[in-house]
Amino acid sequence: MDFFKLLGAGAKFDKARFKEDISVFKPSKRAAHHTVDVVDSVPKELDFFGDHGRQQQQQQQKKKTAGVPTSQLSGSASQYIHTEDDHSPFQSESEVAEFLKKHRIKVTGSDVPHPVKSFDMLCKEHEFPAFVQRNLQKFGFRQPTPIQMQAVPIAVHRRDLIANAPTGSGKTLAFLLSILHDINTPEKEGFRAVVVSPTRELATQIYEHMRNLTFGQKVKTCLMTKKAATLQAEDPMMRQRYDILVTTPLRLVHSIQKGEINLKHVRRLVLDEADTLMEKGFLEQVDEILAACTSPNLQISLFSATMPSSDPVRVIIGAMNSATDTIDQQLVYVGQEEGKLVEVRNMIASGFKPPCLIFVQSIDRAQELFRELVFEGINVDVIHSDRTQTQRNRIIQKFRSGALWVLICTELMARGIDFKGVNMVINYDFPQSAQSYIHRIGRTGRAGRAGKAITYITKEDAPYLRVIVNVMRQSGCDVPEWMLEMKNPTNNDRKKLKKKPVERKDISTKPNYAKKRHQKKADGQSKAKKPRAKSDDSE
Numbered sequence: 184m185d186f187f188k189l190l191g192a193g194a195k196f197d198k199a200r201f202k203e204d205i206s207v208f209k210p211s212k213r214a215a216h217h218t219v220d221v222v223d224s225v226p227k228e229l230d231f232f233g234d235h236g237r238q239q240q241q242q243q244q245k246k247k248t249a250g251v252p253t254s255q256l257s258g259s260a261s262q263y264i265h266t267e268d269d270h271s272p273f274q275s276e277s278e279v280a281e282f283l284k285k286h287r288i289k290v291t292g293s294d295v296p297h298p299v300k301s302f303d304m305l306c307k308e309h310e311f312p313a314f315v316q317r318n319l320q321k322f323g324f325r326q327p328t329p330i331q332m333q334a335v336p337i338a339v340h341r342r343d344l345i346a347n348a349p350t351g352s353g354k355t356l357a358f359l360l361s362i363l364h365d366i367n368t369p370e371k372e373g374f375r376a377v378v379v380s381p382t383r384e385l386a387t388q389i390y391e392h393m394r395n396l397t398f399g400q401k402v403k404t405c406l407m408t409k410k411a412a413t414l415q416a417e418d419p420m421m422r423q424r425y426d427i428l429v430t431t432p433l434r435l436v437h438s439i440q441k442g443e444i445n446l447k448h449v450r451r452l453v454l455d456e457a458d459t460l461m462e463k464g465f466l467e468q469v470d471e472i473l474a475a476c477t478s479p480n481l482q483i484s485l486f487s488a489t490m491p492s493s494d495p496v497r498v499i500i501g502a503m504n505s506a507t508d509t510i511d512q513q514l515v516y517v518g519q520e521e522g523k524l525v526e527v528r529n530m531i532a533s534g535f536k537p538p539c540l541i542f543v544q545s546i547d548r549a550q551e552l553f554r555e556l557v558f559e560g561i562n563v564d565v566i567h568s569d570r571t572q573t574q575r576n577r578i579i580q581k582f583r584s585g586a587l588w589v590l591i592c593t594e595l596m597a598r599g600i601d602f603k604g605v606n607m608v609i610n611y612d613f614p615q616s617a618q619s620y621i622h623r624i625g626r627t628g629r630a631g632r633a634g635k636a637i638t639y640i641t642k643e644d645a646p647y648l649r650v651i652v653n654v655m656r657q658s659g660c661d662v663p664e665w666m667l668e669m670k671n672p673t674n675n676d677r678k679k680l681k682k683k684p685v686e687r688k689d690i691s692t693k694p695n696y697a698k699k700r701h702q703k704k705a706d707g708q709s710k711a712k713k714p715r716a717k718s719d720d721s722e
């Protein structure tokens with residue numbers, strides 16, 4: 184059977200150019216004789232639907248809408264933000280069940296509080312202070328997204344919570360509102376709420392969001408930077424001035440270890456991108472933070488777009504991963520490593536719609552790609568954890584303002600960062616896990632906007648391709664049948680990939696002799712360079 188005849192939307196394979204590679208993608212014998220159960224093959228923690236039925240429904244729906252421009256699909260922005268005509272309290276449990284179904288909200292746990300239909304209902308029923316509703320209006324939040332409808336009422340009832348909702352679906356506002364319900368006036372007893380997030384960029388974004396929500400109020404939020412930590416260490420009275428802390432784990436652990444911070448009054452702890460924070464490296468730090476939060480009233484909330492299965496009250500927002508309908512996901516086979524540069528250059532030459540984020544798997548590769556693209560006549564820069572904080576802040580600000588068209592980045596930028604208008608994400612290097620894929624492509628298609636995600640595949644990536652294909656299929660993308668017949672990587676393969684990325688040739692169009700000369704020079708310089716410090720960032 185010629186599997187490549189079956190190529191459909193979502194995958195680009197130049198059969199003439201790569202004819203020798205076709206065998207790499209031949210299906211496993213086992214798979215070729217079975218109907219593939221897509222839901223089964225998606226990692227358990229990402230199977231948010233848990234029902235194959237919806238999967239098929241989605242595929243049928245997709246077929247019906249084939250050919251319709253992405254921007255017209257399912258009302259785009261309305262994917263998360265539905266305007267409810269009826270704001271009256273729920274009359275019966277069956278009405279609640281219907282509402283949850285309509286908004287694709289799944290809740291597990293006992294005695295779960297009802298969702299709310301609007302911010303008005305939320306603020307009235309749960310007695311939020313008046314400024315919250317005022318500031319929601321002021322900053323343009325008219326109608327809650329599904330995660331906000333359900334997670335906030337749960338949290339205000341002082342329940343521990345695990346919340347899974349797609350990238351760009353408003354999780355930040357959900358946990359900030361839950362904190363503000365409890366902590367909305369200054370009490371001068373030090374931090375009473377802590378939000379932990381894996382990167383400084385994300386922490387800054389959360390801090391700014393909270394500043395907007397508390398606009399005009401005396402309740403104070405502190406972003407734990409090096410400077411803030413030093414100031415608070417020098418003057419312990421400073422610590423009493425703040426009520427809410429937003430921090431990265433390592434920064435907070437430093438302060439705890441030096442005895443510069445007291446978390447005994449903390450009664451709300453939020454872990455954002457919680458699955459990352461539960462991974463080795465961060466977990467030890469999170470343990471230490473938990474040990475320092477000694478209040479018997481401590482309430483913990485975990486938020487992420489990807490999360491392993493476990494128990495407490497759990498809210499799952501149905502759109503499985505990221506902006507299901509709003510991200511047009513494509514795979515492009517490029518053969519060898521060199522094929523990627525050809526693709527990127529073609530894209531630039533043929534005109535593309537910036538802003539665009541390009542993900543690579545290491546800092547070295549980010550720099551290499553930058554050196555290649557800097558002469559292409561586009562505004563491009565590169566961000567990773569070896570750049571200074573000032574540089575990182577400036578680059579993000581430039582990218583946000585549109586002054587930068589292309590931003591090359593490492594995994595550092597994969598999570599949480601809210602660039603509203605990103606039109607395209609390119610996975611220049613194949614992501615190391617389904618989770619990484621979901622978060623990376625989730626930088627586009629946010630809050631209902633349309634976006635495009637392109638993933639380059641080389642021969643070396645073929646054994647792992649199914650990981651992404653499963654996610655694509657589960658989010659309703661058209662995936663050619665032959666891809667679904669490919670072998671699933673074993674759990675060991677997955678673990679291996681997660682630990683160490685695929686080895687790749689340098690990104691370079693320089694001839695070999697020039698590379699050697701350059702390498703000699705670089706070796707000489709690196710002897711003088713000090714080793715890279717371990718940072719908070721997840722790379």
Ligand SMILES: Nc1ncnc2c1ncn2[C@@H]1O[C@H](COP(=O)(O)OP(=O)(O)OP(=O)(O)O)[C@@H](O)[C@H]1O
Pocket residue numbers: 264323324325326327328331348349350351352353354355356487488598599600601603625626629630
């Ligand atoms: N109720 C709302 N109405 C309108 N816009 C909203 C609403 N809630 C959030 N947004 C906007 O949606 C965007 C995405 O929100 P947010 O960054 O919280 O997503 P997220 O779910 O945390 O995504 P990720 O998993 O990628 O971190 C933000 O620009 C935010 O301001």
